[in-house]
Amino acid sequence: MSIKRKRRFHAEVATSSLSDIMFFLLLFFLIISTLANPNVIKMTLPKAQANEKTNKQFISLSVTEDKKFYIDKEPVAFDALESTLMSKMNGEKDQTVVVRIPFNLQVQDLVDVLQIGVRNNLKFVIATSPK
Template sequence: MELKRRNRVNAEFSMASMTDIIFLLLIFFMITSSAISQSAIEVKLPTADTSNPSTQDPSVVTIKEDGRYFVNDKEIPKEQLEEYLVNTLKGEEKPSFTIRADENTKHKDVVFVMGIAENHQFNLAIATTQEK
């Protein structure tokens, strides 16, 4: 009497578990990178109706309601802001920065930073929050 084994060795490799691990790592890095990119300086951003989020620039100029300027969370006096921005963005292929101004910031403070960008041909973005 011939007995057959029910369990045969399967020579196929399943990618299902590897795919699960890759997706979990991707989700983890997406969540942690968005948490890290937030600035430590608290300002109320104005709202805008925008449907497509843009990429975030590496340099951020934050303008507080009282007229203080910060570049990448470091406070810079108004008189030294232009020189500091030029030195910070020197050597970049497409120099650009984002303005994060409080919704109650004076218009002249924002225009001052926009003038620096215009004088040096820097690309500029203005951060807002999305309307609900």
């Protein structure tokens, strides 16, 4: 008399849907990483050896090569730059203004922008790219 043994149950993990999930996660993180800093206008920044990142609340002031001024991606005329900047500050002197200016613009253009900060006693930081 032969006794048949029952087949043992083997646990299996279905991995066919894991690749789909990984693909969607990859797409999600790629899209989110491109939206990480929406207030930046693309330009070539000056290079520096020591870069420091700011985690504080800041206002982005960008100057393009054709001397157009933007505060948080909103175009502003140079004559109205100071008043617009002060209205964005909302009376908070603790906020930092990050100046993004192309490396090939004249120094006088940078000084003109920084004079606004000196007159109003504001904190200005010049954005650079790693060397």
